Amino acid sequence: MTEESNTLWHGRFDGGPAAALEKYTYSIGYDERLAADDIAGSRVHVRGLGRVGLLTDPEVDQILAALDTVEAEFASGSFVLLPADEDIHTAVERRCTELAPAAAKMHTGRSRNDQIGTDIRLWLKRELGTIAAQLVDMQQVLFDRAVTAGDAYLPGYTHFQRAQPVPLAHHLLAHAWTFGRDITRILAARDASDVSVLGAGALAGSSLPLDPDTNATELGFSRRFENSLDAVSDRDFIADAVYALTMIGIHLSRIGEEWVLWSSGEMGFVVLDDGYATGSSMMPQKKNPDIAELARGKAGRIIGNLTGLLATLKSLPLTYNRDLQEDKEPLFDSLDQISAGLEAIGGMIATATFNTGAMADAADDPLAGATDLAEYLVRSGVAFRDAHAVVGTLVREALSTGLSLIDLTRDHDQLGPEAAALLQPGRAVHNRITPGGAGLVPLQDQLARFEAHLAANRATVESL
Numbered sequence: 001m002t003e004e005s006n007t008l009w010h011g012r013f014d015g016g017p018a019a020a021l022e023k024y025t026y027s028i029g030y031d032e033r034l035a036a037d038d039i040a041g042s043r044v045h046v047r048g049l050g051r052v053g054l055l056t057d058p059e060v061d062q063i064l065a066a067l068d069t070v071e072a073e074f075a076s077g078s079f080v081l082l083p084a085d086e087d088i089h090t091a092v093e094r095r096c097t098e099l100a101p102a103a104a105k106m107h108t109g110r111s112r113n114d115q116i117g118t119d120i121r122l123w124l125k126r127e128l129g130t131i132a133a134q135l136v137d138m139q140q141v142l143f144d145r146a147v148t149a150g151d152a153y154l155p156g157y158t159h160f161q162r163a164q165p166v167p168l169a170h171h172l173l174a175h176a177w178t179f180g181r182d183i184t185r186i187l188a189a190r191d192a193s194d195v196s197v198l199g200a201g202a203l204a205g206s207s208l209p210l211d212p213d214t215n216a217t218e219l220g221f222s223r224r225f226e227n228s229l230d231a232v233s234d235r236d237f238i239a240d241a242v243y244a245l246t247m248i249g250i251h252l253s254r255i256g257e258e259w260v261l262w263s264s265g266e267m268g269f270v271v272l273d274d275g276y277a278t279g280s281s282m283m284p285q286k287k288n289p290d291i292a293e294l295a296r297g298k299a300g301r302i303i304g305n306l307t308g309l310l311a312t313l314k315s316l317p318l319t320y321n322r323d324l325q326e327d328k329e330p331l332f333d334s335l336d337q338i339s340a341g342l343e344a345i346g347g348m349i350a351t352a353t354f355n356t357g358a359m360a361d362a363a364d365d366p367l368a369g370a371t372d373l374a375e376y377l378v379r380s381g382v383a384f385r386d387a388h389a390v391v392g393t394l395v396r397e398a399l400s401t402g403l404s405l406i407d408l409t410r411d412h413d414q415l416g417p418e419a420a421a422l423l424q425p426g427r428a429v430h431n432r433i434t435p436g437g438a439g440l441v442p443l444q445d446q447l448a449r450f451e452a453h454l455a456a457n458r459a460t461v462e463s464l
């Protein structure tokens with residue numbers, strides 16, 4: 001048992017909390033990272049109490065000075081947690097009261113319910129801005145590599161079977177555009193968190209003349225809560241954030257899977273930089289793509305964080321329930337993992353060496369030009385279904401006889417040398433002309449459009 005006088009509710013209780021309760025319910029182990037935001041919220045609240053005369057000017061000054069000290073202690077790592085510090089709010093208030101007795105008044109008109117909402121919204125707004133900036137950096141890496149990829153091409157796949165050759169730049173930009181949608185989702189989640197809930201109290205507001213609008217302005221939120229019950233029970237913004245982070249995790253896992261394959265001896269499309277690969281403890285020849293594998297693997301727990309959070313929120317009655325404390329660990333874990341993943345995968349992509357020869361060799365199978373051949377026939381007036389059948393028959397002949405599709409095409413009366421030329425190595429990516437398509441001509445336009453998209457994203461992120 002801890003000293004009963006240490007709890008925030010000791011007046012109402014006969015004894016102190018059981019050790020088992022402390023162990024099971026205390027959140028200080030992970031909400032300590034909200035310290036700076038908790039202190040920021042407390043400063044605004046204390047000034048608000050001063051404005052309406054609930055604290056004298058000297059009391060306000062004393063408490064603000066104590067908050068400065070506590071902030072410095074957290075920043076330098078010298079803050080000493082006590083066993084009774086249940087959560088970050090308790091710890092900050094306890095220490096402030098030691099430093100300035102007037103701090104016994106700082107919780108006036110406030111509850112930990114509106115306090116935790118304030119803390120996590122402040123924290124999340126900032127952290128999601130950082131994730132958005134990391135996504136822009138990732139887009140930059142992919143764009144830079146796309147620009148330097150030039151005319152390089154590789155097989156495009158469907159069903160993981162070689163389908164049609166595509167420019168390497170087009171492939172890299174596919175991932176880059178994907179991260180653009182992640183930026184949209186992250187910014188939407190950031191906007192959902194941009195609501196001040198300070199002043200909602202435990203659930204009902206206060207009989208004291210507090211001013212949530214000024215709180216919102218001073219905390220840099222764009223708006224305040226409209227309904228106190230909703231304010232203290234809303235965790236939608238956390239679900240939005242965890243979902244947006246999950247989608248990034250899924251996208252990183254897709255790149256991870258791709259790069260595991262690309263770096264394999266079988267495909268050999270990419271050689272990882274030594275700084276972004278690992279060796280084997282036993283097999284001296286090994287060079288392993290651990291970052292790519294972990295991007296694949298960590299998506300599992302990130303999806304788990306989202307489903308766990310949603311399950312926690314399900315069926316909760318209004319308003320605050322202690323269940324809501326379970327929102328933080330999945331959020332923190334997803335954010336930490338995604339931030340580290342973006343950095344690691346971005347570095348892996350930026351430093352790798354593409355083996356464009358191996359890519360071209362894999363793409364240069366004349367069979368991969370079969371669609372272009374069918375479209376050649378379409379241009380001369382053949383119905384596409386018939387063209388498909390003509391080329392399909394030629395492909396079957398090539399496979400069963402071992403003759404080359406190029407030779408068979410050249411000798412075919414409906415096709416001929418002009419059609420056969422379409423199957424020459426490297427030709428396919430010149431054939432495609434449709435906007436947004438995998439051809440070197442539309443690629444130039446796509447690169448320009450992406451550059452504008454990237455510049456707009458960068459400006460948005462810098463304005464946050």
Ligand code: ARG
Pocket residue numbers: 027031087112113116320322324325326
């Ligand atoms: N640690 C709590 C949480 O994260 C803070 C709010 C506690 N409120 C309460 N009434 N027990 O949700």
